[in-house]
Amino acid sequence: MSAFNAAGKAPGVYMQEVDVPGPIAGVSTGIVAIVGPAQSGPINTPVFVTNWTQFTETFGGYIFDPPIYAAHAVRGFFENGGATCCFVRAGVARRASLNIYDRSSADNPYPVFSVTARTDGKIGNGIQIAVSDAKLCDTTAFKGAVTVEQITDGIKLTLGSTADANKFLAGDIVCISQDAATEEAEIAVVAGAKKEIILKLALVKSFAAATPITLRMADLQGKKRVRLAKITGLEAGSYLKITQAGKNAADSATEEYAVVDGLDGNTVVLRTALQEDFSLVADDKPINVRSLEFTLNISLSGATEKYENLSTVPYHSRYYEKIVSDSALVVVEPSDPPNPSTAPNNLPNPSFSGNLQNGENDSPGGLTSGYYRDALAALEKVNVNIVCVPDAVSFGAADPTVQKYAYEHCERMGDRFAILDCGRNLSVQGVTDQREKIGASSYAAIYYPWIEIPHPTGAGRLNVPPSGHIAGVYARTDDQKGVHKAPGNEIIRGCLGPVMLLNDTEHGMLNEVSINAIVNIPGNGPTIMGARTLSNNTQWRYINVRRLLLYVEKSIQNATRFAVFLPNNPSLWATVKRQVSDFLHTVWRNGALFGATPGQAFMVKVDEELNPPSVRALGQLIIEVVLYPVTPAEYIVFRVIQQPGGPSVSE
Numbered sequence: 001m002s003a004f005n006a007a008g009k010a011p012g013v014y015m016q017e018v019d020v021p022g023p024i025a026g027v028s029t030g031i032v033a034i035v036g037p038a039q040s041g042p043i044n045t046p047v048f049v050t051n052w053t054q055f056t057e058t059f060g061g062y063i064f065d066p067p068i069y070a071a072h073a074v075r076g077f078f079e080n081g082g083a084t085c086c087f088v089r090a091g092v093a094r095r096a097s098l099n100i101y102d103r104s105s106a107d108n109p110y111p112v113f114s115v116t117a118r119t120d121g122k123i124g125n126g127i128q129i130a131v132s133d134a135k136l137c138d139t140t141a142f143k144g145a146v147t148v149e150q151i152t153d154g155i156k157l158t159l160g161s162t163a164d165a166n167k168f169l170a171g172d173i174v175c176i177s178q179d180a181a182t183e184e185a186e187i188a189v190v191a192g193a194k195k196e197i198i199l200k201l202a203l204v205k206s207f208a209a210a211t212p213i214t215l216r217m218a219d220l221q222g223k224k225r226v227r228l229a230k231i232t233g234l235e236a237g238s239y240l241k242i243t244q245a246g247k248n249a250a251d252s253a254t255e256e257y258a259v260v261d262g263l264d265g266n267t268v269v270l271r272t273a274l275q276e277d278f279s280l281v282a283d284d285k286p287i288n289v290r291s292l293e294f295t296l297n298i299s300l301s302g303a304t305e306k307y308e309n310l311s312t313v314p315y316h317s318r319y320y321e322k323i324v325s326d327s328a329l330v331v332v333e334p335s336d337p338p339n340p341s342t343a344p345n346n347l348p349n350p351s352f353s354g355n356l357q358n359g360e361n362d363s364p365g366g367l368t369s370g371y372y373r374d375a376l377a378a379l380e381k382v383n384v385n386i387v388c389v390p391d392a393v394s395f396g397a398a399d400p401t402v403q404k405y406a407y408e409h410c411e412r413m414g415d416r417f418a419i420l421d422c423g424r425n426l427s428v429q430g431v432t433d434q435r436e437k438i439g440a441s442s443y444a445a446i447y448y449p450w451i452e453i454p455h456p457t458g459a460g461r462l463n464v465p466p467s468g469h470i471a472g473v474y475a476r477t478d479d480q481k482g483v484h485k486a487p488g489n490e491i492i493r494g495c496l497g498p499v500m501l502l503n504d505t506e507h508g509m510l511n512e513v514s515i516n517a518i519v520n521i522p523g524n525g526p527t528i529m530g531a532r533t534l535s536n537n538t539q540w541r542y543i544n545v546r547r548l549l550l551y552v553e554k555s556i557q558n559a560t561r562f563a564v565f566l567p568n569n570p571s572l573w574a575t576v577k578r579q580v581s582d583f584l585h586t587v588w589r590n591g592a593l594f595g596a597t598p599g600q601a602f603m604v605k606v607d608e609e610l611n612p613p614s615v616r617a618l619g620q621l622i623i624e625v626v627l628y629p630v631t632p633a634e635y636i637v638f639r640v641i642q643q644p645g646g647p648s649v650s651e
Helices: 050-060 070-079 121-128 320-326 369-383 390-395 401-413 427-439 467-480 502-510 544-557 570-589
Strands: 032-035 047-049 085-088 098-100 110-118 128-134 136-138 144-150 158-159 171-178 181-191 195-200 212-216 226-227 241-242 254-263 267-270 287-291 293-300 304-311 330-334 351-357 386-389 417-421 444-448 451-454 461-464 515-521 524-527 602-605 626-628
Touching: 032 369, 032 390, 032 467, 047 050, 047 320, 050 070, 070 085, 070 390, 070 461, 070 467, 098 128, 110 121, 110 293, 110 467, 128 304, 171 626, 195 386, 241 351, 254 287, 254 386, 254 515, 293 320, 304 320, 320 451, 369 401, 386 401, 386 467, 390 417, 401 417, 417 467, 417 544, 427 502, 427 515, 544 626, 570 602, 570 626
Parallel strands: 032 085, 032 386, 386 417, 417 444, 444 515
Antiparallel strands: 047 085, 098 110, 110 330, 128 293, 128 351, 136 287, 144 158, 144 212, 158 195, 171 181, 171 212, 181 195, 226 267, 241 254, 241 287, 254 267, 293 304, 451 461, 515 524, 602 626
């Protein structure tokens, strides 16, 4: 804690609030990511859903022809106690889209926004977009020329009538002129009943009463404030086009563009001062002021959506992205990178008309491994704990590419675990061969065989890969017993049974090569009877050990970010050690670590030995954490001993 800084403070009592790092909160462990084809929804975009209805609203229902299993996996996850599913749709389908360009250059314009069909497929190529100019306000600048009858002390102007005085407002910049003499001033007070106007500062020039003195609004050059005849339709962010025709027919018009920063009565306050010479002399041409908006027409097969008077300014009430968000046909998004043009060139080209392009229909059964790889890569943006790719088995046991992508993704991210499926209708030898081709990893487990579920249409039974259901079992076990509990000897809900029955010899063969079996236990039903990873290292043999370490590592990592860039000294070491030790004490108390005492279950070391000057000079703080996780009782062995003879009996 820093010392109290008394510099410049009066003697007294002061309060200091001290923030102390709180206890480490364990991260979630039961969020599943399921990757696969779907009927609809965004492609390669993680979407979190918390129930089956939410999933169907975004991604549609089941796909039976060709058979696709991702939706069944999602349903199975929720049926088995899962709460949060992150679904990533893998697919060939592409939504038709089109960039709408600005009016900055005919040869090299910049995009303003993109328009994308809400549904994927070639049907989006029929959506037509048309842009046209629009305006919310079309008015003129106020001139207000009147005659001044008397100027008193250079600061009080007396006009001919109350009506003349009430034409002006406090804050107006006005011009007082007499013959060739002119001077600008700001109005401080308007006293209409007295027919008087009081200026903010006294005039420098002298104006005699011999000839008429004229009072009008000052010319606009260099001004940010412009009085208008009306301001209906204007607001902060409105683009204005200001024009004034020349005095003679042969003279060119004066033109300038401006952005409204705010409104003050009938006066607009511009973001920057005007540069052009706009004159408000009574005999000059009127100064026309109109707002610049655009209209977007969207049509498909006779259905038309029209969005009028749109703005490209995000804080404008008619900002196009907000207004068009209710379109049933398209999604409109700003260009990335943002449009670099200035107003009004950043408005969309009003002559544009065309169709969306490059929409492609999906082919759920025809995805190559690259599409799954792209979908898995999208998961790098979100936090999940379990990864399933149930349709990876469509490639068969001979091609483990997608399943390797899945566990390699988990290894790379270092905070998630992959549940893999065996191929369809494989024998025990067939799944053993598949397991060899997949390779070794402590970040994945494989299950055999497939399971039977009631057909969603009510027509009999359906065979599906089990990964989604098993992910739900993981989540349920984590919630009820903790991540340290091996997800074995657990019932699979919504399952009628495994598609193949195993005898003890076959079950033992599978367990020996770390293939987790699903078996029917009389009186219990379909049950997971395996809890091994695909690792060849006995240290990482069990699923619960790997997932417990992932849980501990992620929890500590999230909670100790406060220490980054703090002074690397013994005070920080003690803080971090205490925080981590308290967390691990809770983990031990919950039964996740082996030991009769905390000292037997874990150790946290951070000292001079680990952090000598050479290490600290590199900006590093090394903390060593030793854990003794519990392993599951995979084999329960009762030694039944028959003791020869027996107790002697005597009377």
